[in-house]
Amino acid sequence: MSESRVFCPRCGDPVESPGEANGRTPLCLDCYFDEFSLVDAPDRIEVAVCATCGAVKRGKRWIDVGARDYTDVAVDEVTEALEVHVDAEEFSWGVVPEQVDQNTVRMHCTLSAVVRDQPVEREVTVPVLISRGTCTRCGRIAGDYYASTIQVRGAGRTPTDAELTGAREIVNEYVGEREAAGDRNAFVTEIKETGDGLDARVSTTQIGRAVADRVVRRFGGTVDESATLVTEDEDGDEVYRVTYAVRLPEFTPGDVIDVDDDGPVLVESAHGNLKGTRVTTGEHYEADFEDGIAPDARRLGRAMDAAETTLVTVEDDNAVQVLDPETYAAKTVPRPDYLDPAADTVPVLKSRAGLHVLPATAETD
Numbered sequence: 001m002s003e004s005r006v007f008c009p010r011c012g013d014p015v016e017s018p019g020e021a022n023g024r025t026p027l028c029l030d031c032y033f034d035e036f037s038l039v040d041a042p043d044r045i046e047v048a049v050c051a052t053c054g055a056v057k058r059g060k061r062w063i064d065v066g067a068r069d070y071t072d073v074a075v076d077e078v079t080e081a082l083e084v085h086v087d088a089e090e091f092s093w094g095v096v097p098e099q100v101d102q103n104t105v106r107m108h109c110t111l112s113a114v115v116r117d118q119p120v121e122r123e124v125t126v127p128v129l130i131s132r133g134t135c136t137r138c139g140r141i142a143g144d145y146y147a148s149t150i151q152v153r154g155a156g157r158t159p160t161d162a163e164l165t166g167a168r169e170i171v172n173e174y175v176g177e178r179e180a181a182g183d184r185n186a187f188v189t190e191i192k193e194t195g196d197g198l199d200a201r202v203s204t205t206q207i208g209r210a211v212a213d214r215v216v217r218r219f220g221g222t223v224d225e226s227a228t229l230v231t232e233d234e235d236g237d238e239v240y241r242v243t244y245a246v247r248l249p250e251f252t253p254g255d256v257i258d259v260d261d262d263g264p265v266l267v268e269s270a271h272g273n274l275k276g277t278r279v280t281t282g283e284h285y286e287a288d289f290e291d292g293i294a295p296d297a298r299r300l301g302r303a304m305d306a307a308e309t310t311l312v313t314v315e316d317d318n319a320v321q322v323l324d325p326e327t328y329a330a331k332t333v334p335r336p337d338y339l340d341p342a343a344d345t346v347p348v349l350k351s352r353a354g355l356h357v358l359p360a361t362a363e364t365d
Contacts, residue, residue: 006026008026008028008031010028010031011028011031013028014028037085038084038085038088038111038113038115038120038122039082039083039084039085039111039122039124040082040083041078041081041082041083041109041124041126042081042126043126043127044126044127044128044129045074045077045078045081045126045127045128045129046128046129046131047073047074047077047128047129047130047131048130048131048132048133049070049073049130049131049132049133050062050132050133050134050135050138051132051133051134052134052135052138053135053137053138054073055135055137055138055184056073056076056077057133057135062135062136062137062184064182064184070105070130071097071099071105073128073130074097074105074107074128074130075095075097075107077128078095078107078109078126078128081126082109082111084111084113085113085115087115087116088113088114088115088120089113089114089115090113090114091111091112091113092111092112092113093109093110093111093112094109094110095107095108095109095110096108096110100127103129103130103131103132104127104128104129104130105127105128105130106125106126106127106128107125107126107127107128108123108125109123109124109125109126110122110123111123111124135184136184137184137185137187140187140203141187141189144189144190145189145203146189146190146201146202146203146241147202147203147204147205147208147241147242148201148202148204148205148207148208148209148241148242148243148244149199149200149201149202149208149241149242149243149244150167150171150198150199150200150202150208150211150212150215150244150246151197151198151199151243151244151245151246152164152167152197152198152199152200152215152246152248153196153197153245153246153247153248154197154247154248154249154250155221155247155248155249155250155294156250157250158195158196158197159197159198159248160252163219163248163252164193164197164198166215166218166219167198167200167215167219167246168191168198168200170211170214170215170218171188171191171200171202171211172188172191174207174210174211174214175187175188175202175207178207185203185204186202186203186204186207187202187203188200188201188202188203189201189202189203205240205242208242208244209223209225209242209244211244212244212246215246215248216246217271219248219249219252219270220248220249220252220269220270220271220293221246221247221248221249221270221293222246222247223244223245223246223247224244224245224247225242225243225244225245226242226243226245227240227241227242227243228240228241228242228243249270249274249293249294250293250294251267251270251274251293251294251297251299252267252270253267253268253269253270254266254267254302254303254304255267255299255301255302255303256279256299256300256301256302256303256349256351256356256358257276257297257298257299257300258297258298258299258300258353259285259287259295259296259297260297262278262280263278263279263280263281263334264278264279264280264300264351264353264356265277265278265279265285265297266278266279266303266358266359270293271293272292272293273286273287273288273289273291273292273293274286274287274291274292274293274294274295275287277336277338277359278336279334279336279349279356279357279358280334280336280356281334281336281337282336282337282338282339283337300349300351300352300353300356301349301350301351303347303349303358305349306347306348306349306358307325307347307348307349307350308325308345308346308347309322309323309324309325309345309346309347309348310322310323310344310345311339311343311344311345311346312330314335314341315332315335316335317335318334318335319332319333319334319335320332320333320335320339320341320357321333322346322348322355322357324350324355325348325350326350331355333348333354333355333356333357334356334357335357336357336359338359339357340360343360346358346360347359347360
């Protein structure tokens, strides 16, 4: 019985452990390493870096790489470019960067691995040429680009300082969340206060809608949307700018309103439909569904305008006497159930509808 042997097709020496290499006769160890290339490295790498934010262009996209300087960029690009032989095991490498000039970093790479149980080490040098430019995002920011506008207005009034401050915070917080999540299209172009409220221009329509919805969730109100055709993109598709008009409720927590014949209401919420407390009885008030946040009413004043005055006497279950905070005359007024009969003083609001005792902890924001 004869022994079957396999010989190297290049040198003719016998191959001790031939195995199979894609159906072809394998090379002996010496011939294999004569042709072996541990890594495939490019002759040089050219990389575009945004001079403003440090993003790197890969293909058609700009990527935030978080590099501290251009040497870090060069290391990252070489790492991406090196292709290691499929037979390499226990691969490791080190790099020594050499700054040739302002735009060139020469990367001296030492690479090692185990191949067919043999240690292998190679050295390659890859020049990295860095060009500075402007990424799409920074170019848009510099050009005051925006895709949507959020307009914050009040129904029949101007927004309060708290509402304007809150709306501004919502814009910045939401865009900050998008940036932290890696959205390179997220930025604020402009926020400005006008005589009617606040206008914010942002980079995408998705951000505009999300901000408008958040403002309404915090303060109540409604959102109307309108689009304006501004141009066509490179593919011929129409490009629109969208305006999200936020209309804040006419009445806000802390308002005292004359809503019907059952007595004024201290507004406590303007979400869904308007809710509050009757200042004559202390009973809960809730607007009809069809009236929502805008019942037919007139504003008598704000809880913050209430003055502390003396509670003279409790006449009965329905009435008390208090001092008019302007004339100091004793006046009989309705007794709401939240009034503490043992109190020495109570907050009262004086309006064209008369004197009304307010809760000691009335919402004034």
